[in-house]
Amino acid sequence: MTTVSGIEPRSSGKTRTNLRRDRDPQRLLPRWLQFVTIAVLLLFLLPVVYMLLISVSPDLDAAAGKIWPSTFLFRNYLDVWSTVDLAKGLVNSLIASLSAAVIATFFGLGAAYCLTRFSFRGRAPFLSSLVGLQSIPGVMIILPLFVVFSSLGSALGIPIVGSRPALILTYLTFAIPFATWLLVTNLQQIPVAFEEAAMIDGLTRFGALRKIIFPLMIPGMVVTLVFSLLVGWNDVLFASVLTTPDTQTVAIQLSAFASTTEGGALPLYGQLMAASLISAAPVVILYMIFQRQLVGGLTAGGEKG
Template sequence: MTWRPRDPQAVLPRGVQMGVIIGLALFAMIPVLYMVLMSVSPDSEVAAGTLWPTQFELRNYIDIWGTVALATGLSNSLLVALSASVIATVVAVGAAYCLTRFTFIGRRSFLSGLVLLQSLPHALLILPLFVVFSSVGSYLSVTIVGSKWALVVTYLTFALPLATWVMVTYLRKIPQSLEEAGLVDGLTRFGALRRIIVPLSWPGMVVALVFSFLLGWNDVLFATVLTRPETRTAAVELQVFGASVEGGAIPLYGQLMGASVVCAIPVVALYLIFQRYLVGGLTSGGVKG
């Protein structure tokens, strides 16, 4: 009698599966729906704990642009996070290609180092990075702390190991015979990488790009220390706005939640646009070829 693996989807009836999925989705959406409702509610009703507003204050989404420097924060976040994610993804493709196609001394140690870097608490690197940026800025007579490029370099510290590991797991699945055929036809290693590997690696590159982007977009810790008012990101602007409105008799809950919704829209749009690539990249990257 031969043993056959049981289909995981056959463990529970179809109706139970759908019920569990819908229940989990609703549970995850409760905070989001409450945030959206608060963003269109009068501040007095939010302070009173009213769950459903008696009237919808859509003007909250207009007033936030004059109350908080949200436009500047969004542009800074987009520039910093996108720059770091693009650089990390491009470098990660080349690094992963070398790690998966060549054998050299220190290769396994390098791969282990990528995992080690992901396990380090980010708070431990605030002081060393600040000291390095300050020292380099003083030596070169340029201002680094407070600039956008200081954040780009900081986010690369975490985005590069993550993107490289994602690409390593994905490139392992691509058969080397495809490159060998290209090399026989006269391609160089760089030509094989550009014409064969990169087109086949789009799903993995999208996964690396999106997760690297989220590292910069959601960061508050480093952006609080390494920015000045002109270079604050959207996350820092929200933090400052949230701290400032608490001093009023009736805090501006509606505008605060409206600003949060606006800052969440780019991330949601990013997932919706690249959903097909994200699913394909995550599932394909998890299989070792």
């Protein structure tokens, strides 16, 4: 008995060590595949690094094709604010994209709740149509949307084309189906028994949705909010038709800035790269802030119930 008791702790210790090694993420891939993955990631980061270098380079160095600047010109990040009305573009993009993302997330949550908690005729075709709507090119609906907004503006006597509400409504046509589909996959992982227990305790169905489902859906809603915001933030097509100089988004301003610099004697490469990095910074910061919720929401959607 003494010999057996002396051997068991060593065996269990080795077993725990082996389990920790087996669960080590670095051991899931062969070493050569790890090097290949790192090389591919570095390859994708090269354009970003090149943008950073050009943004602090003199325009002569960028025009000559020099990778490393002769002098670091950080003034490009200050001069670009006076060259381009970047602040107005960022505000317009933030208002249009964030408004559409918030509206799409809450409307998508309500639609996803009805689709997952109630059975009705046409439920399955409606779910399939959500995926089909994502495959429709934006070029096919931009003309009908423009005609509808123009006719509605003429009937009401209010200029709708060129306003922020028109842009928000346009983004919602893509964001709401996308948000609904994402939230359906997340809501299916939450057992119905949670709501039934809450309603037995006296809560209404809306109260169960607000106090039980809503807190559990926060990671999935963060994922939906971020990806719905990207629908409007990266848009160039609709914003180029449905905006005026006062409501232009930052993507349109960057496109116009790039086209105007091409006609000059020396393109403002440094300021153009600086403006591009500044316009990408809000989305990167958003990803960094909600990194944990993004990972939790994406993995929750892939679990089996």
